Amino acid sequence: RDERIKKTKTVCTYCGVGCSFDVWTKDRKILKVEPQAEAPANGISTCVKGKFGWDFVNSEDRLTKPLIREGDTFREAEWEEALNLVERKFTEIKSEYGPDSLAFITSSKCTNEESYLMQKLARGVIGTNNVDNCSRYCQSPATVGLFRTVGYGGDSGTIKDIEKAGLVLIVGSNTSESHPVLSTRVKRSHKLRGQKLIVADIRKHEMAERADLFVHPKAGSDMVWLSAVTKYIIDKGWTDHDFIQQRVNGFEKYKKSLEPFTLEYAEEATGITRENLIKIAEAIHEAEGTCVLWAMGVTQHIGGSDTSTAISNLLLVTGNYCKPGAGSYPLRGHNNVQGASDFGSMPDRLPGYERIADEKVRAKYEKGWGVKIPEKPGMNNHEMIEGIHAGVLKAMYVKGEEMGLVDSNINHVHAAYEKLDFFVVQDIFFSATAQYADVVLPASPSFEKEGTFTNTERRIQRLYQVFDPLGESKPDWQIIMEVANRLGAGWNYGHPSEIMEEAASLSPIYAGVRYDRLEGYNTLQWPVNADGTDQPLLFADGTFPLPDGKAILYPVQWSKPIDFGDEYDIHVNNGRLLEHFHEGNLTYRSKGISMKTPEIWLEVSPELAEERGIKDGTLVRLTSPYGNVKVKTLVTDRVQGNEVYLPMNDSGEAAVNLLTSSFSDKDTDTPAYKETMAKMEIL
Ligand code: SF4
Numbered sequence: 001r002d003e004r005i006k007k008t009k010t011v012c013t014y015c016g017v018g019c020s021f022d023v024w025t026k027d028r029k030i031l032k033v034e035p036q037a038e039a040p041a042n043g044i045s046t047c048v049k050g051k052f053g054w055d056f057v058n059s060e061d062r063l064t065k066p067l068i069r070e071g072d073t074f075r076e077a078e079w080e081e082a083l084n085l086v087e088r089k090f091t092e093i094k095s096e097y098g099p100d101s102l103a104f105i106t107s108s109k110c111t112n113e114e115s116y117l118m119q120k121l122a123r124g125v126i127g128t129n130n131v132d133n134c135s136r137y138c139q140s141p142a143t144v145g146l147f148r149t150v151g152y153g154g155d156s157g158t159i160k161d162i163e164k165a166g167l168v169l170i171v172g173s174n175t176s177e178s179h180p181v182l183s184t185r186v187k188r189s190h191k192l193r194g195q196k197l198i199v200a201d202i203r204k205h206e207m208a209e210r211a212d213l214f215v216h217p218k219a220g221s222d223m224v225w226l227s228a229v230t231k232y233i234i235d236k237g238w239t240d241h242d243f244i245q246q247r248v249n250g251f252e253k254y255k256k257s258l259e260p261f262t263l264e265y266a267e268e269a270t271g272i273t274r275e276n277l278i279k280i281a282e283a284i285h286e287a288e289g290t291c292v293l294w295a296m297g298v299t300q301h302i303g304g305s306d307t308s309t310a311i312s313n314l315l316l317v318t319g320n321y322c323k324p325g326a327g328s329y330p331l332r333g334h335n336n337v338q339g340a341s342d343f344g345s346m347p348d349r350l351p352g353y354e355r356i357a358d359e360k361v362r363a364k365y366e367k368g369w370g371v372k373i374p375e376k377p378g379m380n381n382h383e384m385i386e387g388i389h390a391g392v393l394k395a396m397y398v399k400g401e402e403m404g405l406v407d408s409n410i411n412h413v414h415a416a417y418e419k420l421d422f423f424v425v426q427d428i429f430f431s432a433t434a435q436y437a438d439v440v441l442p443a444s445p446s447f448e449k450e451g452t453f454t455n456t457e458r459r460i461q462r463l464y465q466v467f468d469p470l471g472e473s474k475p476d477w478q479i480i481m482e483v484a485n486r487l488g489a490g491w492n493y494g495h496p497s498e499i500m501e502e503a504a505s506l507s508p509i510y511a512g513v514r515y516d517r518l519e520g521y522n523t524l525q526w527p528v529n530a531d532g533t534d535q536p537l538l539f540a541d542g543t544f545p546l547p548d549g550k551a552i553l554y555p556v557q558w559s560k561p562i563d564f565g566d567e568y569d570i571h572v573n574n575g576r577l578l579e580h581f582h583e584g585n586l587t588y589r590s591k592g593i594s595m596k597t598p599e600i601w602l603e604v605s606p607e608l609a610e611e612r613g614i615k616d617g618t619l620v621r622l623t624s625p626y627g628n629v630k631v632k633t634l635v636t637d638r639v640q641g642n643e644v645y646l647p648m649n650d651s652g653e654a655a656v657n658l659l660t661s662s663f664s665d666k667d668t669d670t671p672a673y674k675e676t677m678a679k680m681e682i683l
Contacts, residue, residue, distance in 0.1 A: 002026065007034075008466040009520060011453050013109050013446045014049045014581050016332030017041050017159070017182045018455025020521060021050065023447070028467055030054050040523050041159055041455055047180035048579055052592030054447070057467070059589045061429050063442035064471020074430075074440065079472065079482075082439050086397075087486035089422040089438070090126070093395045099127035099374070103384045103393055106133045106345040107400025107476075108337035111451025112460070113499035114476040115336075116343040116351060117491075118399055121480055122378075124371045125489045129347050129356055129378030130393070133340035134401055135332075136381045137408075140668040141299040142330030143341070145308025148554040149316060150538075151545035153353065154338065154458040156327025157291075157537045158525070163189040164325030166287030167196040169280070171222055171311065172297020172674075176206040177578040179295075179331050179456070183207060186293075196283055200225070200272075201297060202573055203603075203645055204638045213279055216640065219571050220561035220675060221270040222298055223307040227558075228266030229281045230314045231258040238285040240319025247542055248316050250553040257555030269558075284318055289325035296333070296575060300674040303559030305667035313553050321551065322539045332456040339454035342510075342526065343503060347378035352507030368506045381407065382662075382669035388416040395422040397483075399476055400443060404433035405583040405651055408660035408671035409626050426479055429585055432651055442473040449475035451496045452518065457536075458525045460510075462518040561675050562663050564625060568677035570608075571643045572622060574656045580649035587649070600654055601634040603645035609635040612682065622646070622678040627658035630683065644680075 005026045012019045019042035024031040033051050037044050056062075066082035067074040093101055104126075106118040115133065122131040135143070143153030150156075159182050162168060168186055175183040187210060189195040199211040200222065208214040217225055233239060234255055244251050263274045284290050292315060298307045312328055320326040332338045344351035350373075354361040362373045379387050385407065387393035396417075407413045417423060417436035425437035434440045446453075447466040454460045469475065477499065481491050493499050497515040504510040509527040517524060517532050524534040543549035579597040580587040587593045602622070604614055614620065618633045622644075631646065631654040639645050648656045656673075663672040 005031070008464050010446060010463045010466060011335065011461045012046065012050045013335045014053060015179055016335060016337060016456035017179050018335060018453060018459060018461060019046050019050050019181055020461055021046060023466055025466055028058055030057070036521060038521055040459060040461070040521065041457070042181045045181060045184065048593065049581060049587060053581070053587055053590045055591050056586045056589035057445055057447050061589060062470050062473065063428060063430060063440065064473055065442060067430070067440040069438045082441060083482055083486055085439055086424055086483055090395060090487060093421060094126060097394050100130060100378070101392065101394040102126050102128055103130035103379060103387070103396050105381060105396070105398040105401050105403060106131065106340055108134045108334035108340040110336065110340070110400050110476050111449070111496060112336065112339040112343045112454060113451050113496040114399070114480065115340040115345045116499055116503045117477055117480045119344040120369065121484045123373050124369045125484045125487050127372070127374055129374055129376065130384065131345050131378060132347055132381040132384070133337070133345040134334060134406065135337045135341045136668065136670055137406060138296055138333045138337060138670065139299055139330050140670050141304030141665045142294065142308040144305040144667050145312050146328055146330070148309050148552065149312035150321060150328070150551050152538055154526070154538065155329045155456055156321060156539070157324055158457050159185060161324040161537065162186060162291050162293070162329065163193070163195070165195060165289045165291040166325070167198065167283050167290045169284070169290060169292045170197070170199045170207055171292060171294040172201060173293055173295035173331055174203065174205045174207070174575050175293060175331065178333070178576045180578060182331070196287060198280055198283060202643055213276065213283070215272045215276050215280070217270040217272050219573070219643065220301050223303055223310050223556065223558045224261065224266050225270045225272050225277060226307065226310040226314055227258055227261040228263055228277055229284070230310070230317055231261045232263060232278065232281045233285060234258065234317060236281070238281070239317045243319035244317065247322070247544070247550055248553060249548070249550045254313060254553035254555050289323060290315065290318065290320045291325065291327060291329055293329040293331055295331045297674060299665070299670055300672060301559070302562060302663055302666055302672045302675065304665040304670055306556035306559065309554050309556045316551050316553055322542050324537055335455065336453040338456060338458065339452070342454055347380050351503055352509040354507065365506060368502070380669050382664055382671065385413055385416045388419050394420065396420055397424040397426070398433055399426040399480070402431050402433055402583050402585060404431070404436065405655055405657060408657050408673055409662045410655065410657040411627050412662055426476060428473065431585060432583070441479055442471065443479060444469040444473045444475045448473070451477070452500065454526070459523045460513060460518060460526065461523050462515065559666065562661070562672065564677040568624060568679055569642055570622065570678045570680045572624070572656070572659055572676040572678050573639070573643055573645045574648050574673060574676065575645070577647045577649050580647070582648060583651045583655070584649045585651070600631065600647040600650050602631045603636050603639045604633045605639045605641055605643065606635055606637055608642055608644070609633070612680070614682065619683045621681050621683055622659060624659040624661070624676060624678040626661055629654045629656065629658050
């Protein structure tokens with residue numbers, strides 16, 4: 001065999017399903033991707049992105065040297081010069097305005113170890129809790145809903161456990177395009193094992209078409225129908241009485257809070273018929289276990305945390321926790337959005353979700369790191385943008401996050417970037433965000449480094465280095481360490497395993513996570529005990545990580561969708577396409593994908609098309625109070641009435657966040673991307 005041909009185990013860097021596979025290479029050429037039958041998340045397949053989405057690694061557009069701004073342009077620089085500049089500016093800004101004038105964003109495409117180091121840099125070296133990651137843009141509301149009710153924010157069980165459910169209820173998730181391999185498991189159990197499937201969504205995507213029952217609630221009304229179904233179940237006496245008695249607090253108060261949510265009220269508020277509401281309640285009652293899968297259709301609203309809470313409440317009253325084939329599955333978007341939060345890149349939590357406000361927790365980290373940690377929670381990424389506009393935040397360090405395209409209301413975000421005194425962007429490409437930077441540091445993608453990722457089911461997996469870093473690019477963990485050391489940190493990590501060792505020594509939920517336990521295709525699902533035993537199924541012993549071991553039924557109220565006024569009469573739903581990932585920085589640079597889907601389109605309903613004289617390919621402009629996009633249309637009955645669907649996969653004239661607002665979930669500041677209204681004109 002040609003000795004230059006080698007096989008390396010890695011983990012997909014697209015969605016949160018976290019498929020593992022071997023990648024076959026010859027020199028820097030990628031020959032094939034080969035999923036292994038025993039791979040934990042995916043079995044024997046990948047989706048199109050996992051299979052063909054890797055050309056970007058060798059793209060000519062890769063950054064291979066640091067860049068320094070000179071006026072309106074950039075020039076290449078040596079690492080020494082670029083890092084000297086970062087050191088000098090961070091030091092000056094900290095000394096003039098204090099540590100809270102700096103902010104740090106980690107990437108949910110980077111490894112756990114890199115996210116750990118980014119928050120350690122912010123807290124332990126700079127002295128600020130201004131650190132966040134992109135879970136703020138997606139699943140933070142789900143985490144809050146689960147923290148409130150069951151104590152852990154992760155998926156209740158494994159992806160395979162979903163197959164054991166009698167009923168899968170999918171709410172606001174385009175699962176077959178956003179989490180393709182996971183959806184394959186659901187499709188298989190639905191078709192072959194008689195598993196019931198109910199889908200609630202405003203768009204008739206593939207899972208909706210396959211469902212036994214598909215309901216189309218009015219946009220932003222999920223909390224209402226979920227509460228009405230729960231009330232109906234309670235009124236019928238279909239609750240799991242023993243489960244509630246032994247394992248749940250707050251039933252009477254919660255029951256009272258449901259009084260307004262009658263079937264009549266829900267029918268009016270959501271548009272779901274009384275008959276269908278009853279059918280959903282009956283299906284849950286009759287099923288041997290219900291799993292609820294949800295995503296951004298639930299969370300990206302002003303009441304996203306409350307709707308997530310309502311889901312968990314429903315599961316609690318019906319006893320759908322503590323067993324396989326039941327529970328909460330908030331599907332994580334990016335490959336490592338779970339890990340970025342797990343490892344402490346949040347303004348109010350240290351690794352393992354321990355609270356920064358807890359003196360004992362801070363004392364533990366202060367002892368471990370040998371530094372003082374600030375007590376005051378920091379700014380989240382939404383507050384950072386407002387902080388820049390307010391003149392409070394002066395410098396930012398954004399690692400691997402295309403914040404300038406994926407944050408909402410990007411005209412407002414870009415205006416903020418222009419006000420920064422100093423902006424460092426670390427990425428593999430000269431991204432839209434990098435255009436506003438003062439220094440751009442060239443990083444290496446997953447194929448060029450070692451580390452671990454944590455997927456949606458809390459599964460920690462190792463990735464191995466396939467190629468050497470391209471040009472002078474470096475793994476993010478090395479760059480962060482160099483920045484930290486210039487600021488006096490004295491870190492000396494020789495390998496990511498040493499970073500993990502440190503994180504595991506400080507955070508109870510990773511106590512037993514070690515690289516030798518993660519060799520090859522071995523995995524661990526947190527929480528992991530010191531002896532290496534893990535918990536694929538959360539709450540398996542019937543207790544919850546809450547004060548008396550019991551879950552909590554948490555009353556919530558409905559936040560009605562934002563009223564943008566009659567002028568804006570088109571509801572702009574938005575989300576993923578199967579082939580592309582977010583702004584498309586990776587997938588448009590992967591030939592096998594960009595050839596198949598070179599551009600996006602706006603889905604318009606047949607009735608709206610007829611009313612406005614729109615055909616396939618008509619160029620339209622959508623204008624919201626915040627900006628406008630130009631895009632061609634596709635007429636399809638996947639959408640209804642004045643609801644259109646704009647994929648998020650464009651970085652130019654059709655970039656969806658030119659339209660979205662700065663409104664956000666009231667509990668987490670997750671942008672209310674799904675509450676976007678616009679007016680439409682034909683061009
Ligand atoms: Fe990658 Fe997700 Fe596709 Fe798996 S399902 S190959 S993790 S994008």
